[in-house]
């Protein structure tokens with residue numbers, strides 16, 4: 001009964017791995033550092049061998065060209081290998097990701113899709129850490145409301161979907177409990193840090209230049225920027241009940257995340 005965690009070294013995968021391990025449930029991480037590579041199909045079968053369920057986290061994004069083909073091949077391989085359950089991490093409002101979601105299900109393995117809002121931890125564990133530290137949150141997006149979700153809630157939800165009986169073909173939209181514009185999120189981050197943080201809408205190039213200052217390569221920053229210009233248009237400006245339905249408790253609010261991240265020294 002071993003669970004495979006694809007992307008197991010990453011932000012969501014490592015959290016899921018820690019939870020399964022703490023519950024004494026056998027789990028195996030897979031990514032390039034363990035020999036699994038999305039770009040090398042020959043590496044997939046050895047990773048899946050002997051596992052009964054898999055968490056599927058694709059990097060950089062399910063909406064990118066060529067990914068549905070990879071998802072279909074993985075879904076079919078999972079069926080051949082006898083996997084009984086798949087849980088796919090996806091994004092809310094990402095029309096381009098829907099083909100990848102459907103393709104993974106082609107193999108017939110029961111699949112739960114978790115469509116997430118923006119992660120709260122983007123501000124402290126990912127590409128916005130530097131901008132928050134500098135007090136200038138500059139994004140290629142208008143000041144739209146977003147229901148930022150806590151990655152720890154996402155990990156808890158994924159563990160439930162991997163280990164308990166949930167409607168197998170279900171798709172859950174996971175959001176946080178509060179709808180915040182970037183200006184409001186910046187104010188909560190400023191409050192938690194006790195230093196000013198402002199939001200400013202900028203063009204794609206300014207965003208890419210900002211990220212370059214933190215060592216994020218252009219080839220990583222540009223697709224992110226274009227994705228944001230697509231999805232940050234207000235389409236996800238609603239709160240969902242996915243976390244409550246899966247966990248039986250409310251989702252964790254942004255201000256609690258911001259305080260905890262500041263206390264742990266994320267922006268020191």
Ligand SMILES: NC(=O)c1ccc[n+]([C@@H]2O[C@H](COP(=O)([O-])OP(=O)(O)OC[C@H]3O[C@@H](n4cnc5c(N)ncnc54)[C@H](OP(=O)(O)O)[C@@H]3O)[C@@H](O)[C@H]2O)c1
Pocket residue numbers: 006007008009010011012013030031032033034036037038039057058059060061062089090091092115116117118119122
């Ligand atoms: N950030 C958000 O707000 C948000 C919201 C909704 C959905 N999502 C989705 O969440 C996913 C990212 O999740 P995450 O933040 O948990 O991931 P992550 O922290 O970016 O980590 C993913 C892991 O994938 C591995 N990886 C990278 N390239 C690989 C390759 N070619 N083959 C095999 N493994 C590879 C890396 O480990 P190695 O270096 O060892 O390979 C990395 O640790 C994306 O699909 C994104 O669209 C994100």
